[in-house]
Amino acid sequence: MLKPGDDAPPFDLPCAFDDHISHVSLDGIRSEMVVLFFYPRDFSFICPTEVIGFHKLQPAFKQEHTSIVGVSVDDPETHRRWARELGGLSYPLLADSDGRLARSFGAFDETEKVAMRAAFIFDNRRKIVYAVASSINVGRSVAETLRVVRALRTGRPCPADWQPGDQIGPADLKY
Numbered sequence: 785m786l787k788p789g790d791d792a793p794p795f796d797l798p799c800a801f802d803d804h805i806s807h808v809s810l811d812g813i814r815s816e817m818v819v820l821f822f823y824p825r826d827f828s829f830i831c832p833t834e835v836i837g838f839h840k841l842q843p844a845f846k847q848e849h850t851s852i853v854g855v856s857v858d859d860p861e862t863h864r865r866w867a868r869e870l871g872g873l874s875y876p877l878l879a880d881s882d883g884r885l886a887r888s889f890g891a892f893d894e895t896e897k898v899a900m901r902a903a904f905i906f907d908n909r910r911k912i913v914y915a916v917a918s919s920i921n922v923g924r925s926v927a928e929t930l931r932v933v934r935a936l937r938t939g940r941p942c943p944a945d946w947q948p949g950d951q952i953g954p955a956d957l958k959y
Contacts, residue, residue: 785889785890785891785902785915785917786889786890786904786912786915787912787915788911788912788913788914788915789911789912790911790912791910791911791912792810792818792820792904792906792910792911792912793810793885793888793889794809794810794811795808795809795810795878795885796808796809796810796811797809797855797878797879797880797885798859798860798878798879799860799863799876799877799878799879800860800861800863800864800866800867800876800877800879801873801875801876801877802872803864803867803868803872804864805860805861805864806876808853808876808878810910813851813853814851815849815850815851816849816850816907816908816937817848817849817850817851817905817906817907817908817913817933817936817937818850818851818852818853818905818906818910819838819845819850819851819852819853819903819904819905819929819933820853820855820903820904820905820906821834821838821852821853821854821855821902821903821904821924821929822854822855822856822880822886822889822891822899822900822901822902822903823835823854823855823856823899823901824856824857824893824896824898824899824900824901824920825856825857825858825898826856826858826862826863826865826866826877827862827866827869830901830921830922830923831856832866832870833923834901834923834924834926835854835870835873835877836870837926837927838852838854838875838926838929839870839873839874839875840926841926841927841930842874842875844930845930845933848930848933848934848937849937850905850933851875852874852875853875853876853878854873854875854876854877854878855877855878855880855885855886855899856877856878856879856880856898856899857879857880857881857882857883857886857897857898857899858877858879858881859879859881860877860879862879863877863878863879880899883897883898883899886899886900886902889902889904891917893920896920898920900917900920901917901918901919901920901922901923901924902915902916902917902918903915903916903917903924903929905929905932905933905936907936913936914932914936931946931947934947934948938952939955940952940953940954940955940957941953941954941957941958941959
């Protein structure tokens, strides 16, 4: 799996967004930071909790100048139907039908033939600054991903469980 300091692999994939099918490329995302999260499949048990969680917190991510992109092996039409069933989503769902993007991040489960449950945060140079993966049967905390984005944006050392307004370390410290 890719780690902090690695370049985010480029992509240009079909997606579902705003009840339309289009394309999204990494080069086309203009926000300062990007959260790219992989999930196994649409129309499953755990995945909608994460997908809806990112949708609900999307305004807070936007305040942090951070775009959200979801990715699974489902095709764009399946994404579009699922997003409609979920009541609409405020970010694109990319169709990584052959798993190539997930493999490039080291986030593909070859046994199940789906993306792992993994998330990556990229900085403005599209370097990975955060990477996490969990068991395919355990959902992630979207609030924790937002907390990490906020901590990274301080550019300062932030202790465990840091929240905005908490004390941060001096700028001259690395860790």
